[in-house]
Amino acid sequence: MSRNGLLIDYEFCTGCHSCEAACKKELNLPAGKFGIKLAKNGPFKLNEVDDKWELTYVPVPTQLCNLCGDRVASGKKPNCVQHCQASVIEYGPVEELAVKLNNKARQVLFIP
Amino acid sequence: MSDDKKAQGNSGKVQWQEGDLTVTRTCSWTAPGCHDGCSVLYYTKGNKLVKVEGDPESQYNFGRLCMRCLNQPELVNDPNRVKWPMKRIGERGENKWERVTWDEAYDIIEKNVRNIWRDYGPESIVTAIGTGRNTWSIVPKLTYSAFKSPNFSMGFLAGDSCYLPRAAAMGTMIGDFFIVDASQLDERRYANPEWKRPECIIIWGNNPIISNGDGFLGHWIVDMMKMGTKLIVVDPYLTWFASRADYWLQLRPGTDATVVLAMLNVIIEEGLYDKDFVDKWTYGLDKLAERVKEYSPEKAEEISWVPAEKIREAARFFAKAKPASVQWGLAVDTQRAGVSVANGICALVAITGNLDVPGGQHLIRTAFGVDRLAHVSSDWGYGELSPEMRAKRIGTDKYPLFKYGLCATARGDSVLEAIETGRPYPVQMYWFESTNLFICTASEAKRVYKAMKKVPFVVCVDPVLTPSAVAFADLVLPAAMSIERSSLRTWWTPLRSISKILQYEDCKTDEEICLDLGKRLNPEQFPWDTVEDMIDWALKPAGVTYKELEAKVMMWPEVHYKKYEKGLLREDGEPGFNTDTGLVNLYQDIFDEWGLDPLPSHMEPPYSPISTPQLMKEYPLILTAGSRPWEFFHSEHRQSATLREFHPNPRLTINPETAEKLDIKDGDWVWIENNLGKVKQVAVLDPGIDPRVVHGEHAWWFPEKEAAEPTLFGAFESNINILTTQCTTGPTGYGAPLKNTICKVYKA
Amino acid sequence: MGENEKFDMNKDNTNKFTNYSFSDYASKNVKCPSCGMFNPPKLEKCRRCGTPVPKNG
Numbered sequence: 001m002s003r004n005g006l007l008i009d010y011e012f013c014t015g016c017h018s019c020e021a022a023c024k025k026e027l028n029l030p031a032g033k034f035g036i037k038l039a040k041n042g043p044f045k046l047n048e049v050d051d052k053w054e055l056t057y058v059p060v061p062t063q064l065c066n067l068c069g070d071r072v073a074s075g076k077k078p079n080c081v082q083h084c085q086a087s088v089i090e091y092g093p094v095e096e097l098a099v100k101l102n103n104k105a106r107q108v109l110f111i112p
Numbered sequence: 113m114s115d116d117k118k119a120q121g122n123s124g125k126v127q128w129q130e131g132d133l134t135v136t137r138t139c140s141w142t143a144p145g146c147h148d149g150c151s152v153l154y155y156t157k158g159n160k161l162v163k164v165e166g167d168p169e170s171q172y173n174f175g176r177l178c179m180r181c182l183n184q185p186e187l188v189n190d191p192n193r194v195k196w197p198m199k200r201i202g203e204r205g206e207n208k209w210e211r212v213t214w215d216e217a218y219d220i221i222e223k224n225v226r227n228i229w230r231d232y233g234p235e236s237i238v239t240a241i242g243t244g245r246n247t248w249s250i251v252p253k254l255t256y257s258a259f260k261s262p263n264f265s266m267g268f269l270a271g272d273s274c275y276l277p278r279a280a281a282m283g284t285m286i287g288d289f290f291i292v293d294a295s296q297l298d299e300r301r302y303a304n305p306e307w308k309r310p311e312c313i314i315i316w317g318n319n320p321i322i323s324n325g326d327g328f329l330g331h332w333i334v335d336m337m338k339m340g341t342k343l344i345v346v347d348p349y350l351t352w353f354a355s356r357a358d359y360w361l362q363l364r365p366g367t368d369a370t371v372v373l374a375m376l377n378v379i380i381e382e383g384l385y386d387k388d389f390v391d392k393w394t395y396g397l398d399k400l401a402e403r404v405k406e407y408s409p410e411k412a413e414e415i416s417w418v419p420a421e422k423i424r425e426a427a428r429f430f431a432k433a434k435p436a437s438v439q440w441g442l443a444v445d446t447q448r449a450g451v452s453v454a455n456g457i458c459a460l461v462a463i464t465g466n467l468d469v470p471g472g473q474h475l476i477r478t479a480f481g482v483d484r485l486a487h488v489s490s491d492w493g494y495g496e497l498s499p500e501m502r503a504k505r506i507g508t509d510k511y512p513l514f515k516y517g518l519c520a521t522a523r524g525d526s527v528l529e530a531i532e533t534g535r536p537y538p539v540q541m542y543w544f545e546s547t548n549l550f551i552c553t554a555s556e557a558k559r560v561y562k563a564m565k566k567v568p569f570v571v572c573v574d575p576v577l578t579p580s581a582v583a584f585a586d587l588v589l590p591a592a593m594s595i596e597r598s599s600l601r602t603w604w605t606p607l608r609s610i611s612k613i614l615q616y617e618d619c620k621t622d623e624e625i626c627l628d629l630g631k632r633l634n635p636e637q638f639p640w641d642t643v644e645d646m647i648d649w650a651l652k653p654a655g656v657t658y659k660e661l662e663a664k665v666m667m668w669p670e671v672h673y674k675k676y677e678k679g680l681l682r683e684d685g686e687p688g689f690n691t692d693t694g695l696v697n698l699y700q701d702i703f704d705e706w707g708l709d710p711l712p713s714h715m716e717p718p719y720s721p722i723s724t725p726q727l728m729k730e731y732p733l734i735l736t737a738g739s740r741p742w743e744f745f746h747s748e749h750r751q752s753a754t755l756r757e758f759h760p761n762p763r764l765t766i767n768p769e770t771a772e773k774l775d776i777k778d779g780d781w782v783w784i785e786n787n788l789g790k791v792k793q794v795a796v797l798d799p800g801i802d803p804r805v806v807h808g809e810h811a812w813w814f815p816e817k818e819a820a821e822p823t824l825f826g827a828f829e830s831n832i833n834i835l836t837t838q839c840t841t842g843p844t845g846y847g848a849p850l851k852n853t854i855c856k857v858y859k860a
Numbered sequence: 861m862g863e864n865e866k867f868d869m870n871k872d873n874t875n876k877f878t879n880y881s882f883s884d885y886a887s888k889n890v891k892c893p894s895c896g897m898f899n900p901p902k903l904e905k906c907r908r909c910g911t912p913v914p915k916n917g
Contacts, residue, residue, distance in 0.1 A: 012334055012337065012338060014321050014331070014334060014352050015323060015352060015742075016178060016179070016322075016331075016742055017179045017742050017743075017758060018176065018177060018178055018179050018182065020179070021179035021182040021183060021754065021758075022177075022182055022431075024754060025163055025182055025183075031753065031754075031757045032757075042353060043350050043798065043799060043800040044799060051360060051422075052362075053350060053354075053355045053611070053800070054355070055350065055352060055355035055800070057623060074130075076120070077168075078169075079165075079177075082165070082168060082175050082176070083165070083166055083175070083176055083177045083182065084176060085176045085177075085178060085321070085331045086321075086331055086334045087174070087176065087335070104375070111658075
């Protein structure tokens with residue numbers, strides 16, 4: 001059986017923290033602990049010629065992430081996947097996600 | 113989504129059990145607050161909220177939810193909430209209270225109201241609410257019908273600078289509200305074959321993924337970006353949207369009028385407007401064309417700092433995109449030229465032919481016409497006041513636009529002056545419901561604090577004991593939160609029921625309080641036995657009862673585009689817009705009649721490099737304020753341990769170059785100071801802000817600190833509105849410089 | 861009651877309701893037979909195209 005993972009389209013991650021908050025509620029985590037945590041890069045100007053900027057967020061699952069086994073077993077999506085306001089986190093078998101990973105740039109696949 | 117529904121096995125159900133938890137499908141709309149009314153699943157155990165999830169079956173928020181709603185249990189279950197009516201027994205500010213029954217509280221209110229009616233007249237009673245809340249409909253009814261006063265207000269909000277300048281501009285120019293069409297009007301959403309993806313959206317003066325203002329869920333724009341929608345962002349700060357925009361116009365705060373007028377200059381001069389639409393449906397393009405000649409992109413660059421070439425390119429890009437729209441926000445309102453900026457943006461979307469086309473700027477009214485209880489309309493009961501009483505609404509004598517704007521209210525600055533001077537008449541009673549006055553809405557916080565102490569009788573209705581309640585209230589009434597209330601939501605669509613699931617202590621809902629007092633004070637205007645009767649009455653246009661709506665959870669109306677061609681906008685059924693001319697008024701005769709400039713123009717902020725160059729030596733930085741954080745809605749949510757973990761302290765955003773010169777490091781506490789006072793926030797170094805500008809956060813207080821004065825929950829420590837001004841609006845009376853004043857910054 | 865009457869104008873979802881005082885202003889004006897603009901009843905010629913405007917009977 002295939003492992004499951006989280007495919008994240010960080011081009012459109014807005015950094016809204018819903019994944020972190022949803023995860024904290026699901027795993028009942030105290031202050032300072034996270035099952036998924038946002039990383040931030042930027043903002044900085046990519047070059048001086050045009051006015052393009054780097055400002056990127058990527059949620060990174062931690063070792064506390066259990067991919068919401070109980071939720072998934074009852075037919076729900078993992079809590080971060082469901083509540084992600086930009087709908088940039090996808091859950092599923094790694095083989096399927098790998099195909100999607102190859103279809104678009106600025107994505108990352110995590111297997112927690 | 114259909115697989116998920118099957119898997120859940122609870123598709124379409126309103127309530128079910130999951131283990132020992134009861135799950136209820138409903139809508140959440142303040143308190144705790146925001147502008148939106150997302151579909152939620154409340155998980156409760158007995159009389160306790162355990163968790164909140166988004167409703168995966170909702171075509172409104174698609175099961176998604178923000179961190180504030182996810183953390184709702186911490187707010188709902190907060191042991192420090194107001195639990196029962198409390199009467200002040202110490203001095204104001206001492207935080208000494210005595211528990212009273214609802215009947216005792218109502219007796220006190222009724223006695224005061226009747227005495228004021230007799231001795232001063234009903235107009236001496238002023239009420240106030242905060243933005244975006246359910247109280248927008250019920251408190252007007254309470255004010256007009258129960259207290260018989262015309263003075264419902266947005267608190268002391270300077271220039272009524274929250275949507276009302278835009279609403280006024282839309283009212284006289286277009287006759288209706290507009291909103292970006294993200295196909296949120298149709299249950300099929302993006303699959304509606306009639307809908308088109310916008311080619312371009314301008315995001316003007318807001319960060320909608322956080323603020324979600326005016327009944328629009330910001331992440332819908334992210335959905336559309338994934339489908340290919342391009343962005344132009346007008347903002348002094350590099351928001352997430354700005355980082356992904358084709359054009360980011362980084363302007364000096366408070367100069368938006370020059371940018372929009374220069375864009376119009378380019379579009380008109382280069383003939384890029386929709387000639388057919390302009391010929392058929394607008395009035396006064398020739399006069400607008402004359403006016404915008406004064407605003408070349410080069411002139412705009414001088415004032416706004418935005419490069420002229422960038423303005424040109426953005427204007428062309430927008431004009432050529434079909435369809436296109438503007439997601440505008442609070443920064444449009446928060447300047448003296450607020451109405452002009454709004455008029456300019458209305459003209460921009462109109463002459464490019466984007467009004468009411470699929471994927472354009474939709475002319476929107478509430479679902480099924482249900483706006484009582486369900487919408488942010490402020491006119492419920494106003495029509496029943498006598499014309500003499502209506503004429504007494506504070507501020508309308510000097511500012512005629514306040515009589516006619518959509519959602520018109522008593523003018524906040526004028527209410528402040530009335531309290532201070534007793535003119536045109538004294539304010540004897542002040543009722544504030546779900547608003548935190550000098551902590552949040554008001555500018556010049558110390559002045560407002562001083563004024564409020566003078567009002568003889570003050571009532572606060574709130575779920576939380578706020579600094580405003582402690583400082584001013586003679587009586588505090590505990591308001592129920594959304595999960596404890598039966599009510600409605602449209603603003604704008606779909607029609608949603610709000611179901612009462614819990615009862616917290618002795619709290620009553622805003623609806624119950626209004627009906628209870630209404631029946632005591634003016635029963636003819638409250639012909640309902642129960643709140644449910646009142647809700648059923650409000651639902652009549654939709655042809656359902658509250659019970660029937662609860663069973664459906666939500667109802668979607670039909671969508672109509674180009675309503676001006678079909679005679680769907682005007683009361684007389686004629687084609688055209690619901691304006692005095694039946695057309696979009698690019699030139700406003702009615703402004704001329706009122707002694708106002710009938711065309712848009714720029715007006716400098718009262719404190720700025722151009723208005724007060726000499727003061728810039730002492731206060732060299734431009735202070736903008738109040739952009740929204742993810743964690744908080746205005747002054748709410750500071751009690752939540754989780755949200756404070758993410759955002760423990762107020763933040764001042766400052767460019768690293770500027771910080772280096774001032775020897776300020778990331779994380780330092782700094783003073784922000786100008787001629788009105790100083791406050792303390794934590795510096796965050798960020799190159800996304802111009803080195804000449806700093807941004808401070810608004811609405812900070814610290815529920816963990818001492819409640820009694822002088823600490824008052826830290827009300828004066830970090831409150832950015834100590835540095836902003838009241839009573840400095842433009843000639844329309846709308847729009848004040850909340851986001852464009854000046855300051856200096858130094859290490860604390 | 862009056863409130864009800866006003867409110868029920870939109871009961872068929874026709875969007876023909878007058879919620880705002882500005883509508884009163886809008887509905888009193890007279891339509892120009894040529895260009896379709898509504899003009900205040902006191903005007904004899906249309907402000908937009910100059911065509912004589914009929915008096916409201």
